[in-house]
Amino acid sequence: MRSYLSPKWYLDLPIQRKLLLWFAPLLLATIAITGVYSYRIASNEIVSKMSVEQVSSARQAIDHLDYIAQDALDISDYLYLTPEIQVMLKSDSASGSYINNDSILMINRLMVTRPYFQFLTIYSPRFEPIQFNNKGLSSAIPFEEYRDKFDYDGFLTRKKIDEWSIEVPNHSKSIFYGDTKNKLLLTKILKNDLTLKPEGVLILGIDEKDIRRSYSTPNDKTTIIVMNSDGHILSDTNGFWVGKSIGELPYFTKPIDQPNLINPAIEKPDWVFSHSQSSLTGWHVLVLQPREDLLSQLNRIKWITALILCLTFLLSLIVSWSAAAVITKPMKTILSSMKKFQKGDFSQQVSIQGKDEIGQLGTGYNIMVRRITQLIDDVYTFEIKQRQAELKVLQSQINPHFLYNTLNTIAWTAQKNGEHTVAEMIYSLSGIFQISLSQGRDYIELKEEMKLAEHYLFLQKMRYREKLSYEMELHPELAGFKIPKLLIQPLIENAIVHGLEPLTDDSGFIQVTVVPSEDHPGMIQIEITDNGVGMPESKLRAIQEQAFVDLPYPTNQNESFALLNIMNRIRLFYGTEALMDMDSVENFGTRVRLLLPHSKR
Known part of the structure; x- marks a missing residue:
């Protein structure tokens, strides 16, 4: 069963449809590739630009957070070194020490000038808890409850004197009663400045929403998450993940528990992100935006490309059909004329x-x-x-039978009268005439051709007597091989006339051999060799150029005429497969060789 796109199907199509088949898909493919390439370039540019913006956003968020954190640390250090606080830290727990009004006013000024600080609490077994609350919505738990709930004694033994944590009401231990807001807490150890012995803790609370405002972005698709070095989330853009661990975030290919594993674990095909870390607090800031939301604005490129493809397809139909008509119209004219020509016009x-x-x-x-x-x-x-x-x-034409009978009668009469040599000569002449006519056949077997050559040599032997001797060899397997008649005799005649006749004292010798060629497998070699006068190299080269090169006729009737005649005949029958070459050495003789393909009979 032939397939729809088989070569014959394509070959049977008219040229107009072939042009349409090539032109339209090629144009559509070009536009489609251009559209896809443009879309990828634009998407890469948008993602790259957004990555730069995210790095900037992360850096800005870290700068704002570092400013707040540094301010909190500065306030805690300032209060830690305040003489009134040091006096209270050094007092006896039974003395009932309390903070004076000047210190209260000073702390109030610090809290009022920094609205993002929600509360400040100082716990120590040497005095009652000191509380300052900017919003006045809650109160701190008693010292003893704080001591049991938050491992106060264990915290004082730590090497690190400050720590950041997050308090999420109803989800974690809380320091304040009646407070429902998420708070970022800085807990710092207060020491006796003389003995450097821990005597209490200072807790500074910041409303998580105030932290959120410091790094918020106008793009509601961008998510910023702030987490500490332990992987606990301190703040995020929507406040949903506050207090949870990093492993609960849905942005990773696998669960992680450390912020340092964010980069290799994040779903890069789905999210464009930036990850930075604060050198001051060690906090990690992760900025994310869905890649799909970024690229949604490029959908217009897709629709424009699809529209251009449709319009181009229609235009290509019109243009290719018109262009094909320009080509096919004159071709149809030629085709119509050819059909009339085929019919004989x-x-x-x-x-x-x-x-x-x-x-x-x-x-x-x-x-x-x-x-x-x-x-x-x-x-x-x-x-x-x-x-x-x-x-x-x-x-x-004379009737061949009459001629044969006449020659045979003459030969019989000569033999009867004792003229045996004359009889043999007449028999040889009759044989030459009989074979040369060969009942009108153009091709005869090699054994007949060799018999004709033998008759001819016998007659020449009778003429030249002792001056001529010859030898003939025919391979038995080639006896039935057919060749154009009178192919060998002209070469023998050429050898006698131009090679042996000019000899004066020496006796001439001609050798005729027909054997399979050893140098050219599949070829029959016919070779005529004489020991005549030969020819100079210049004359040999002239004959070769005249007889073996594509010249229609020789310039004069010399020895090259017979060679050219034979060359043309074997080329007509055997084509370019047949070969003929000639070698001659002056005063030593000449050799002519024919090579005929054995396959053609």
């Missing part, structure tokens, strides 16, 4: 303007028609002349 000519390929095709077609017409006329004239010549030959 040899007067056909087409009129196509221009010198482009179509114009050249039309001009070539007209020239071809004229030449074919001329060739047909020439062939017709030649056939008439050939038939007339054949008729004349037939009319002038």
Whole structure:
């Protein structure tokens, strides 16, 4: 079963449809690739730009958080070194020490000038808890409850004197009664400045919403998460993740418990993110935005590309169809003329303007028609002349049987009278005549050709007597091989006339061998060698150029005529597979070799 896109299906299509089949998809593919490439470039640019903005946002958030954290640390250090606080830290728990009004006013000024500080509490077993609350919505738990709930004694033994934590009401231990807000707490150990012994803690609370406002961004799709080095979330853009661990966040390919594992674990195909860490607090800031939201603004490129594809497809149909018509119209004219020419109208000519390929095709077609017409006329004239010549030959031919019988009668009479040599010569002449006519056949077997050559050599032997001797060899397997008749005899005649006749004292020798070629497998080698006068190298080269190069006729009737005649005959029958070469050395002799393909009989 033939497939829809088989080569034959394509070959059977008209040129107009072929052009449409190539032009439209190529144009559509170009536009589609351009659109996809543009979309990718734009998306990469947007993601890259957003990454830079996120790095900037993370840096700004860290700067704001560092400012608040540094301010909190500065206030705690300032209060720690305040003489009134040191006096209270050094007092006896039974003395009932309390903070004086000047210190209260001073702390109130500090708290009022920093609205993001919600409360300040100082716990110590040497005095009652000191509380300051900017919003006045809650009160701190008693010292003893704080001591049990938050491991006060264990905290004093730590090497680190300050710690940041997050308090989420109803989800973690709380220092304040009646407070429902998330608070970021700085807990700092207060020491006796003389003995450096821990005597209490200072707790400074910041409303998590105030922290959130310090790094909020106008883009509601951007999420910023602040977490400490232990992976606990201190603040986030929506306040949803406050107090939870980093492992609960949905942005990672696998659960993690340390902020240092954020970069390799985050879902990069879904999120564009930036991750930075504060050198002051060690807090980590993670800024995220969904990649899909960033790229949603590029949907317009998709729709524009799809619209352009549709319009281009329609336009390509019109343009390709019109362009194909320009090409196919003159071709249809030529095709119509060719059909009429095939039916025998040899007067056909087409009129196509221009010198482009179509114009050249039309001009070539007209020239071809004229030449074919001329060739047909020439062939017709030649056939008439050939038939007339054949008729004349037939009319002038003597009946071969009459000639054979006459020669045989003469030979019989000579033999009867004792003229045996004359009889043999007449028999040889009769054999030459019989084989050369061969009942009108153009090709004869090698054994017949060799028999004809033997008759000819015998007659020449009778003429030259002791001056000529010969030797003939025919491989038995080649006896039935057919060749054009009179192929060997002219070469022998050439050797006698031009090679042996000029000899004065020496006796001439001709060797004729027909064997399979050893140098050219699959070829038959016919070789005629003589020990005649040979020829100079210049004369040999002239004969080779005249006989073996593509010259139609030799310039004069010399030894190259027979060679050219034989060369043309074997080329007509065997084609370019047949070869002929000639070697000659002056005063030593000449060798002519024919190589005929064994496959053609």
